[in-house]
Amino acid sequence: MEVAEVVPEFADAFPFDEFNEMQREAVPALVNSEANVVASAPTGSGKTALAELAICQTLDAGGTAVFVAPLRALTNEKESEWERFEELGYSVYVVTGERDLNPRRAERADVLVMTPEKADSATRKHDSPRYSFVTDVDCVVIDEVHLLDSEKRGSVLEVVVSRWRRLCDPRVVALSATMPNIDDVAAWLDAEPETTFEFGDDYRPVDLHAGVRTYTHGDNPFADKYRRLFTTLDLAEPHLREDGQALVFVSSRQDTVQAAKKTRDEIGERDIPVGSRGDYEFHTETEELDNATLRKSVLDGVAFHHAGLSTNDKNLVEEWFREGKIRILFSTSTLAWGVNLPARCVVIRDTKLHDPLEGEVDMSPLDVLQMLGRAGRPGYDDVGYGWVVCDESDADMYRNLLREGKEIESRLAGNLAEHLNAEIAMGTIRGLGDVMDWLETTFYYQRARSEPDDYDFPGLRDRVRDTLDDLVEEGFVETDDDLGLSATRLGVLASTYYLRLDTAREFRDVADGDGDADSVLRAVASAGEFDSVSARKSERDAVDRIVGSEADDLDSGPRKVLAILRASMDGSMPPELRSDAWVIKQNALRLLAALGAFFERYDDPAGANVAARLEARIDTGVPEDAVGLTALDGVAAGRAHKLADEGIETPADVREAGTDGLEAAGLGPGVAESVHEQAAGMPDVLVDWSDLPDSIAAGDNQMCEVVVRNAGGGAAAGVAVTVNDVEMTETTGYLDDELSVPVGVFGADADELEFEVTVSFSDLPLLPVTETRTVRVE
Template structure:
């Protein structure tokens, strides 16, 4: 079955000329109807072509397709791969959290690509102009639908699919690796037996021999890593001596590098002929690599691959591995889900991972099966070999997994309250009847029907009702006399910012209190999102160096988060904490943005400003006196530090410096002009005291008016007036030209009265503007 005969208008979109046996069987279901399709097939059998066929059918009908990819790295790969659709005149647009959304491009796109998390975010905001495009999709292709079983991410995928089906009822095409209970997924998605395909191991391009190899566990975790590494090399060695290749999965980016270094030495000791040092052309090509360690390693036939490498280096490693120049490749799990890079022998060296937010966790069974599925090179090998290296206490668990596979379970029960609150906040659930209708659209409900004892199916609806009652009792949802449901201010904030409900309640308490910057930091560090963070023994001295005795009353995990945030504010996170710092920082920045929104919604501009300044400092590491520079587009950490070093610390300083002064500080002329333009749009605030008296007699009083004037860009502000440190008045509003605040001057027992006006910028990380006046009491 030739591609050009089946989809002549899209033949150039496929990287091959003929469909294989598995693809041929699915073609009629994908192209000749709009029915929902579910297909499971072994890794490497060509599932991607099924996704592309579904997209072709949608494009041919003038519709829009949404491709949901399991990892952000894969969305970027699809953007590159699907330039083939661009060449045919169709627009492909990737929507990720790391890029600014272009709503016009998204609205005009023919193919949208998102992760489940981004699709969740977009559909939660579907009634806003920026995200309305998400309800105009005609077909949703779910890549790796067995991600439903992921403890962390499965519920997100589940609610997104259910939500889209309720919002716009698109066609759904779900693809997955082999899963024993495919019928549960098919029933959930209303796929008929004729459009449900379960392709077994006979469709694997290469047979798979999978097994478990144990090692002797010791007391030293570093020594254990080397024990597992030598075991992995024992398993790979016979294949390497027969000109085969081995792909070894390890737990972290750092481990890929360290394992590659040790393997180069060990291969030399064992005299395994895998190097390419005699290949002078390859020697020259290797000089193109950005990573110096990788540059040395590839010449010995050993390499590493992880998400932290440059795209250039990753592409070269993949190309050389396919060509056989690299014989042993160490990688993190990302490679198993993404690039089709098979090897004769695949070894999973590490079954336990360190998660910055969870501590030590077992590798997901889905990841294990996905990795082993990379064993065997179509067209080169008759059989692939996959091995799990583990402690003997875990051996039976993995043997059972390899023998029976992994049934797909719903993970919605673990955070049912958060997702139910989100649906009510969006308005897709408006009453008790809607709650039960929503429940019946979930995989949770379908799976409970299939395994009633495991899910306590007879009591499932009562469980959901109890969850709803708790949301009402805790202040996230309110009801009316007609049994209608709506989200409270707290419920909307929790949904908008993806907060755990316990965190949202704590943030509400902080926002209604008079929290200072340190109190805000502590609230974030103590958030439930970090409750599984642990501090290893080797990290505790580093934490003490950052904090001294600050936070001694905190538990070890929150105190570690607190130390990372404090260290990030001035760019001094100790090396011992850096491996976890990036993930913790990203989550903390999200939580700080959320807490800032709480301050804003509870009418505390000063609190919102404090949160914004903390967020900017943690993100960039700029000093407190230069944090206002981060309000300017195009000024991130590097430029902010550069300007600060030259004495340019605020947008006002930028305006005073002009293009020439900014150029003298190291900015290019084009960047200087852009930054100066940004600074011109910032607020320029001053305090006008008017006819404020210099003195007042004891017992007398005088009502005055203080004006806050703005000669720059308009912005929301809070104005607070104190006398001798005691709050006198507070007001907030949108500062365009000027706002005024009444101030009473009362002759009191004190010798003098010091009045202070503080102007805080609710939406900007600018330092507050303060001004004082002293009145003598005579």
């Protein structure tokens, strides 16, 4: 069956001319109908083509398709791969949290590529103009639907698919590696038997021999890594000596590098002929690599691959591995989910991972099966060999996994309250009846019907009602006399910012307090999102050096988070904390943005400004005095430090310096002009005290007003007035030209009255403007 016969308009979108046996069986369901399709097939058997066929069918009908990829790294790869669609005149647009959304491009895209988390975030905001495009989709393709079983991410995929079906009822095409309970997934998605395909191991392009190899666990984790590495090399060596290749999965980016270094020494000791140092042409090609360590390693036939490498280096490593120039490749799990890079021998050296937010965790069964599925090179090998290296205590668990596979379970029960709150906040659930209708659209409900004892199916509705009652009692949801449901301000904030409900409650309490920098940082460090963070022994001295006795009442995990935040603000992260710092920092920035919104919604612009300044400092490492520079588009950490070093610390300084001064400070002409223009659009505040008298007689009183004038761009602001450190009045609003604040001048017992006006910008990281005026009491 030739591609050109099936989809003649899209023949150039496929990298091959003929469909294989598995693809041929699925073609009619994908191309000749609009029915929902569920298909499971072994890794490497060509599932991607099924996704592309579904996309072609949608484009041919003039519709829009969404491809939901399991990892952010894969969304970028699909963007590159699907330039083939671009060449046919269709637009492919990737929507991820790491990119600024262009709503116009998203709305006009023919193919959208998203992760489950971004799809969840976008569909939660579907009624906003910025994200309205998510309800105008005709087909949702879910890549690796067995992600439903992921402890951390499964419930997100589950609710976003159910939500899409309630919002716009698109066609759903769900693809997966082998799953024993495919019928549950099909029933959940209303896929008929004739559009449900379970392609077994006989469809694998190469047979797989999978097994478990144990090692002797010691007291030293560092030594254990090398025990597992030597076991790994024992397993790979026979295949390397027969001109085969080995793909080895390890737990971290750093481990890929260290394992590759040690392996270069070990293969020399064992005299395994895998190097290419005599290949002078290849020697020249390696000069194209950006990573110097990798450049040395590949000449010995050993390489490493992880998401931190440049795109150029990753592409070259993949190309050389396919060509056989690299014989043993160490990688993190990303490679298993994305790139089709099979090897004769696959070894999982590390089954336990360090997660910055969770501590030591077991690798998920889904990852294990996905990695082992890479064993065997179609067209080169008759059999692939996959091994799990683990401690004896875990051996039976992995043997059972390899023998029986892993049924897909629903993980929605673990955070049912958060997801139910989100649906109510979005308005997709408006009453008690809607709650039960929503429940029946979930995989949770379908799985409970299949396994009523495991899921307590008879009590399921009661559990959901109890969860709803808790949301009402805790202030996230409110009801009316007609049994209608709506989200409170607290519920909306928790949903909008993806907060755990306990964190949302804590943030509400903080927003009701003083909102100083210390309390804001402590609230973020103590958030439930970080409750599994732990400080390793090697990190504790560094944590103590940073926070000292400031947080003695906090546990070691929150202290570590607090230390990372403070070090990020100063741009002085100690080496011991760097491995976890990026993930913790990114989560903290999201939480700070959320807490800023709490302050704003609870009418505390000064607190919101504190959160905005902390967010900017943690993100850039800019000093407190120069944090206002980060409000200017085009001024990130590097340029902010460069300007601050030249004494240009605020937007006002930028305006005064002019483009000539900015160029003298090291900015290029174009950048200097843009930055100066941005500064001109920032608020430029002057406090007019002219209505206040210089003195007042004891016992007299006079009502006056202070006028805050703005000669620059408008912004949301709060104006607070104190007299002798006692709060007198506060006004919030949009400061365009001016804001007037009533001030009472009362002749009191004091000899003088010191008035202080503070202007805070709630959504800009500008330092507050503070001015004082003294009135004598005579």
